[in-house]
Amino acid sequence: MEAFTTHTGRGVPLRRSNVDTDQIIPAVWLKQVSRTGFDKGLFSAWREDPEFVLNRPEYAGASVLIAGTDFGTGSSREHAVWALQQYGFKVIIAPRFGDIFRNNSTKMGLLPVVLPVETVEALQARAEADPAAEITVDLAAREVRAGDITAPFEIDDYTRWRLMEGLDDIGLTLRYADDIAAYERDRAPWMPVTADR
Amino acid sequence: MGRTLADKVYDAHVVRRAEGEPDLLYIDLHLVHEVTSPQAFDGLRMNGRKVRRPELTIATEDHNVPTTDLLKPIADPVSRTQVETLRKNCADFGVRLHPMGDDGQGIVHVIGPQLGLTQPGMTVVCGDSHTSTHGAFGALAHGIGTSEVEHVLATQTLPQIKPKMMAVTVDGALPEGVTAKDLILAIIARIGTGGGQGHIIEYRGEAIRSLSMEGRMTVCNMSIEAGARAGMIAPDETTFEYLKGRPNAPQGEDWDRAVEYWKSLRTDDDAVFDKEVVIDAAELTPFVTWGTNPGQGLPLGESVPDPASFADPVDRQAAERALEYMGLTAGTPLREIRVDTVFVGSCTNGRIEDLRAVAGILDGRKVADGVRMLVVPGSMKVKKQAEQEGLHEVISASGAEWREAGCSMCLAMNPDKLTPGERSASTSNRNFEGRQGPGGRTHLVSPAVAAATAVTGTLTAPADL
Numbered sequence: 286m287e288a289f290t291t292h293t294g295r296g297v298p299l300r301r302s303n304v305d306t307d308q309i310i311p312a313v314w315l316k317q318v319s320r321t322g323f324d325k326g327l328f329s330a331w332r333e334d335p336e337f338v339l340n341r342p343e344y345a346g347a348s349v350l351i352a353g354t355d356f357g358t359g360s361s362r363e364h365a366v367w368a369l370q371q372y373g374f375k376v377i378i379a380p381r382f383g384d385i386f387r388n389n390s391t392k393m394g395l396l397p398v399v400l401p402v403e404t405v406e407a408l409q410a411r412a413e414a415d416p417a418a419e420i421t422v423d424l425a426a427r428e429v430r431a432g433d434i435t436a437p438f439e440i441d442d443y444t445r446w447r448l449m450e451g452l453d454d455i456g457l458t459l460r461y462a463d464d465i466a467a468y469e470r471d472r473a474p475w476m477p478v479t480a481d482r
Numbered sequence: 483m484g485r486t487l488a489d490k491v492y493d494a495h496v497v498r499r500a501e502g503e504p505d506l507l508y509i510d511l512h513l514v515h516e517v518t519s520p521q522a523f524d525g526l527r528m529n530g531r532k533v534r535r536p537e538l539t540i541a542t543e544d545h546n547v548p549t550t551d552l553l554k555p556i557a558d559p560v561s562r563t564q565v566e567t568l569r570k571n572c573a574d575f576g577v578r579l580h581p582m583g584d585d586g587q588g589i590v591h592v593i594g595p596q597l598g599l600t601q602p603g604m605t606v607v608c609g610d611s612h613t614s615t616h617g618a619f620g621a622l623a624h625g626i627g628t629s630e631v632e633h634v635l636a637t638q639t640l641p642q643i644k645p646k647m648m649a650v651t652v653d654g655a656l657p658e659g660v661t662a663k664d665l666i667l668a669i670i671a672r673i674g675t676g677g678g679q680g681h682i683i684e685y686r687g688e689a690i691r692s693l694s695m696e697g698r699m700t701v702c703n704m705s706i707e708a709g710a711r712a713g714m715i716a717p718d719e720t721t722f723e724y725l726k727g728r729p730n731a732p733q734g735e736d737w738d739r740a741v742e743y744w745k746s747l748r749t750d751d752d753a754v755f756d757k758e759v760v761i762d763a764a765e766l767t768p769f770v771t772w773g774t775n776p777g778q779g780l781p782l783g784e785s786v787p788d789p790a791s792f793a794d795p796v797d798r799q800a801a802e803r804a805l806e807y808m809g810l811t812a813g814t815p816l817r818e819i820r821v822d823t824v825f826v827g828s829c830t831n832g833r834i835e836d837l838r839a840v841a842g843i844l845d846g847r848k849v850a851d852g853v854r855m856l857v858v859p860g861s862m863k864v865k866k867q868a869e870q871e872g873l874h875e876v877i878s879a880s881g882a883e884w885r886e887a888g889c890s891m892c893l894a895m896n897p898d899k900l901t902p903g904e905r906s907a908s909t910s911n912r913n914f915e916g917r918q919g920p921g922g923r924t925h926l927v928s929p930a931v932a933a934a935t936a937v938t939g940t941l942t943a944p945a946d947l
Contacts, residue, residue: 301803302796303675303775307914312893316546316560318520318567330916354796355676358709358775359912360893361611362518363627381676384645384711385611389627402796441643443503454629455529458637461498461506465534465639468497468508473743475736476510477599479540479578 286394288451292375293421294348296431297338298409304352305359306386310368323364324371343416351408351420352379357386357397366393376422378429380405391444392454398422398429404436424449484750486647487716488682491622491747495605497639504641510604512634513590514541514577516568517895518609522632523571534638536576540599541568544589545895547582549858549885556582561896575635588861588887591615591829595699596863598728602717602744607634612829612911614705618698619725620717620747622682625706646756648681648710649749652689654763659945661839662697663831663909663928665689666704667769671779673759678710681757684749685715689763695724696835703830704911707776716748768943770816771913771926773804778913780816782931782943788812807915808923809903816941819925823906824855824882824936825918826929828892831909832860834867836929841873843933843944844880850939855882856898858890882936894919907935 314326331337338344350369356379357365366389369377374395380402382390390397400408408431411418420431424445429436447454458465485493498506512535519541526532533539546561556562565582572579580586586593591612594600600616606623607613609631616623630640650669670677683705685698693701698715705713722741725731732740771779772786778801780787789801789812805812810819826832826840840857849855857877859865865887868874874884891898892910894917900906902921909932910917913924925941934942 300799302800303777305775305912305914307893307912307917311916311920312895315517315895316558316564318524318564320521320524330920355679355709358675359611359706359914361609361625361627363521363609363629366627381679383709384679385625385627385706389629392627392629454641455531455633455636458506458633458639458641462637464498464506465508465637469638472508472510473739475732475740476604477601477730477732478537479511479599479730480537 286451286453289394289396289424289448291421291423291425292348293419294375295346295417296349296351296408296412296420297344297347298412299338299350299352300409302353303355303358306357306362306365307359309357309365310362315362315364320367321371323368327368327372346373348373349376349378349420349422350374351405351412352377354380354402356382358383361385363389363393366390366395370395378405378408391448394448394451396422396424396448398438400429400436400438404434407434484753486749486753486755487620487684487714487747488622488647489753491603491605492644494603504643506639507605507642509607509634509638509640510538511594511599511606512539513594513606513608513613514539515544515590515610516564517545518628519571519631520564520567521628522635523575525632526635531636533575533577533635538638539577539635541572541577541579542587542590542593543568543582545889545893547888548896549888549890549898552583552886585862588863589829589832589889591703592832592860592864595619596861598725598731601725601731601740602721603747607640611706612703614711614713615699615703615829617702617705617712617714618695619721620714620744622712622714624711645711646681648678648683648757649755650683650685650759650761651687652685652761652763653687654689655692656689656763656766659943660766660768661928661930662693662700664766664769666701667771667776667779667926668766669761670704670708670776672761673708675707675775675777676709678705678708681710683708683710683713685713690715691718694835695720696833699833700830704776707911717744768928768931770931770941772808772810772816773801774807774913774915776911776913776926778804779926782816782941784816786810786812786814786816819941820905820939821907821925821935821941822853822904823900824853824932825891825906825908825910826856826932827858827860827890828910829860830911831929832858832864834864836909837864837868837873839929840933841876843930844882845876847880847937849881849936853936853939855936856885856891857882858885859887861887891918893917907932907941
């Protein structure tokens with residue numbers, strides 16, 4: 286995973302609530318067995334509309350998605366995160382995220398930032414007024430800065446550290462293999478196994 | 483202070499706890515399917531890792547599988563590759579697999595309970611958000627992404643930050659003709675699609691206690707539609723009776739020891755929830771959705787709402803968009819909405835009790851002209867049982883199509899899908915734009931409403947027939 290410290294880029298306003306992961310990447314794109322090529326599937330149904338915000342030339346190359354509340358609800362598909370990253374997004378800002386999507390994002394180094402509705406709307410309005418305006422998302426300072434907007438955001442210390450170091454969880458967990466083995470020795474013997482009985 | 487059911491199950495699985503770090507939680511059962519696992523197995527290969535506990539892992543083919551012509555290879559080459567990739571991965575890593583055509587094949591959340599693998603007090607995960615289904619047994623069960631699938635394969639654990647606790651108490655008895663599906667749709671409409679976000683929901687109260695295991699699974703299944711990753715119901719005699727004698731359930735003295743432990747899995751009287759919602763079962767009636775998220779639902783007796791009636795501008799805008807997508811006009815009675823297709827199936831409503839409800843209504847009746855109805859059992863075992871009970875004959879005689887097991891039109895990854903503009907009444911769990919096929923329009927309903935709707939061609943409750 287690529288380390289994340291600070292990112293500065295242009296924002297895209299997505300003024301919709303309840304953008305579920307079926308919209309972020311429709312199921313037809315989930316049949317691939319590789320981890321690449323999902324950028325083409327990002328919002329693919331909505332991108333058929335030439336007026337859809339991602340189709341507007343002034344937002345080409347933007348890397349911060351400024352979304353409505355309950356972004357990433359529904360299906361657990363991590364493909365949604367891969368699609369956003371492969372399209373070029375580094376940060377998603379929203380008033381609230383679906384739990385699984387938010388978790389998946391931090392596993393991949395896509396930063397989900399929760400800000401109050403009014404701040405998100407102010408950032409959207411700014412990106413609409415001036416699509417070239419940049420937003421800085423500073424994970425070290427836990428702060429979003431855009432023009433005269435300065436907004437602190439919360440993220441737990443551990444996730445922040447892991448993102449800033451670019452560490453993957455499996456390697457971290459395997460340091461505790463002895464603890465796992467000790468736990469396994471004490472499991473109730475009647476717990477089920479999947480082997481045929 | 484007392485602990486909740488979820489606290490007890492969570493605490494019993496902490497492998498390691500350290501200040502300032504997530505807890506490391508042990509996973510008792512890992513369910514795997516073809517869509518969210520290939521990149522995880524690839525990750526293991528790239529890092530030279532093995533599956534730590536293949537005997538706590540089980541795989542099935544469900545999302546992509548056709549529900550007709552099981553003996554032919556899958557026609558869609560991309561779907562076929564995905565299924566073949568799962569077969570190779572399971573063979574390479576020693577994971578038990580129930581492939582297409584196998585007696586044990588079915589939707590991942592139907593086969594775990596059917597085998598007796600899902601038991602009270604366990605932690606269960608799967609790369610699928612409807613893993614919450616297994617909470618019906620008093621298990622702590624939630625969906626995970628592919629990175630976490632790889633993590634569980636490699637370590638049999640997950641780093642977790644303990645969620646908050648929410649109680650949804652349904653007092654009183656459900657009125658005649660009101661089902662578990664109506665109940666959960668009403669709960670979601672009440673608390674919203676984000677209402678359970680960050681929480682584990684425990685469903686409690688008389689109406690929940692009186693549900694069958696099938697009904698409890700329907701309720702827990704849609705916890706994610708209320709924003710909660712997991713939903714739970716405390717195990718009781720109904721749970722034990724369902725489990726006893728199943729292939730992977732404990733036997734003999736083990737059974738007694740297990741039941742003794744399971745009986746301790748209830749929320750203490752003095753436990754405190756972070757959030758509580760109380761619902762009066764007596765007020766509930768058959769419930770359907772009108773919009774494009776599962777929170778946009780109403781009792782069937784109501785009309786399509788006027789977006790202007792929503793006080794919150796976000797809700798108003800969402801309603802406007804939903805009506806446009808759904809091709810609906812505010813004020814139209816829901817009972818007058820005409821459907822093209824009726825889908826019965828999915829991990830929400832593809833179990834034997836659901837099929838019995840459908841056959842009970844279709845018996846002696848015909849599917850309306852111009853309506854197609856698909857009935858897709860949740861597993862091959864459910865299919866076989868339904869056929870032993872003769873349900874398939876009733877269903878076929880009505881003009882509905884009796885299919886093979888799989889996820890089918892719930893998410894349209896196989897050939898079963900809606901065409902643009904086509905409208906369905908569906909027993910599945912998501913009415914998202916395009917969920918059942920690009921441009922398709924979905925109304926979520928109970929199996930009973932689905933069957934009655936198939937008979938009349940418009941959204942209908944069985945009592946209306």
